[in-house]
Amino acid sequence: MxxxxxxxxxxxxxxxxxxxxxxxxxxxxxxxxxxxxxxxxxxxxxxxxxxxxxxxxxxxxxxxxxxxxxxxxxxxxxxxxxxxxxxxxxxxxxxxxxxxxxxxxxxxxxxxxxxxxxxxxxWSGAGAGFNDLICITLGTGVGGGIIVGGRLVHGLSGMAGEIGHIPVEADGVRCGCGQRGCLETISSATGMTRLAREGLAQGRHSVLDEAEKRGELTTREIFAAAKDQDGLALDVVDRATDALGRVMAMLSVVNNPAAFIVGGGVSRAGDELFTPLRRSYAKHTLVEVANGVQILPARLGNxxxxxxxxxxxxxxxx
Ligand SMILES: [Zn+2]
Incomplete structure (x- = not known):
């Protein structure tokens, strides 16, 4: 059996x-x-x-x-x-x-x-068939896992793959980990809603203002507004995907994975996330390294x- x-x-x-x-x-x-x-x-x-x-x-x-x-x-x-x-x-x-x-x-x-x-x-999700891949989870934070030659990479303290704490902004806001400007402060759901609020506080006109007043400012609202060409929402999505695309470019020259699998609540935005993310990755990544790399939505959910x-x-x- x-x-x-x-x-x-x-x-x-x-x-x-x-x-x-x-x-x-x-x-x-x-x-x-x-x-x-x-x-x-x-x-x-x-x-x-x-x-x-x-x-x-x-x-x-x-x-x-x-x-x-x-x-x-x-x-x-x-x-x-x-x-x-x-x-x-x-x-x-x-x-x-x-x-x-x-x-x-x-x-x-x-x-x-x-x-x-x-x-x-x-094993049995979007990464099946790839030996070298990196999984990224975009939720309240940004999590990750790195697989090389079919095996999880752990490193000295088991912290390998904590890509949410790669610093992307020199003078960025304080992250939950104590450092400043981590990827997580920009590209997580928390980071994106914070950026949207900052824009509103600076007096930018946006449909997100109503969502904020209803207490419903979420990444879902941000992606929907971006789809309708709302300027502030487009800027937030652009910053979040630009930062993540840069980090994926860095990871690519370190590991040259065949695929990035992106999951978590934020990934439910679908093309509204993946189209600008693929664009950012192509822009920031050495072409020989980016060649053939797939950026795919996670499949297994919870x-x-x-x-x-x-x-x-x-x-x-x-
Ligand atoms: Zn951090």
Whole structure:
């Protein structure tokens, strides 16, 4: 019987679990409350129960499950398999890998959620078939994951791929990380709405003014206004895609990936994002490096994280 893998995507409020086949095809999934406040022991024991229920639900004997992977939102010690600290759950210094291995009796692999999502897209999403690719998630922040030769790149502290913190503006605004002018301050949803607000505060006329007064100024409104040739919205989209295209140009001369996969809430804008982004990338990238590189929308949506988490078990990059 073919092997199965279980992926767990741990979030601040909910935990998503999925069981996948050897091609990264999602067979069954479930969503449960995280209840991080119960503490890691109780919460992880419950998650382990949910993992077993998942296999039972599709009639997979536990002996056919080859391993379990978990994507976590925060800072990890990958060598020790430990949580250092998480973004939305108050757990620190938790040896999550050995705890889950003891609960499940299977090999367990962990990684941060951005890397897990990147691996998911690479395995059975928009990146399938590419050996070298970079995934970029444009949401409230800018996340990323780098895959070289089919394997996730981690680097010294597991921070490889944190492309949201590449500095793009010398005197830019302060980023959540403490540095100034990070890509994330410009090209994330938060960055784009901030730029739009700045423009409105400077007295620029824009249809976005009404959205702001209704308390509904989002990237969706910005892209819709840009489509209608609103000057401020066009400027915001131009700045966000120019900064991201430049960063992709830099990454291209470092890694020369075959594809960039762009996901996250902001990517739902579709062509309104991808057309100016491809233009910016072509403008900033050495032509020999840019040749043949594809810039594609992510395909797996919210399932990327749990599918990729399942893939962590066999994808042990450096
Ligand atoms: Zn930063």
């Amino acid at each position: 073919a092997k199965r893998y279980i992926g767990i995507d741990l979030g601040g409020t909910t935990v998503k679990l999925g069981i996948v086949d050897e091609n990264g095809g999602l067979l069954y999934k479930a969503e449960k409350p995280t209840r991080g406040e119960e503490g890691p022991e109780a919460s992880l024991a419950r998650i382990a129960d949910h993992a077993r229920e998942l296999a039972e639900a599709i009639g997979t004997p536990w002996s056919n499950v080859a391993g379990v992977g978990m994507g976590l939102p925060g800072f990890l010690d990958l060598e020790k398999g430990e949580i250092i600290r998480l973004t939305n759950i108050p757990w620190e210094r938790v040896p999550v890998r050995s705890m889950l291995e003891a609960e499940l009796g299977l090999p367990v692999a962990i990684d941060n959620d951005a890397n897990a999502a990147a691996l998911g897209e690479a 399932d990327a994280g749990l599918i990729g988490a399942a893939g962590l078990v066999w994808n042990r990059g450096s």
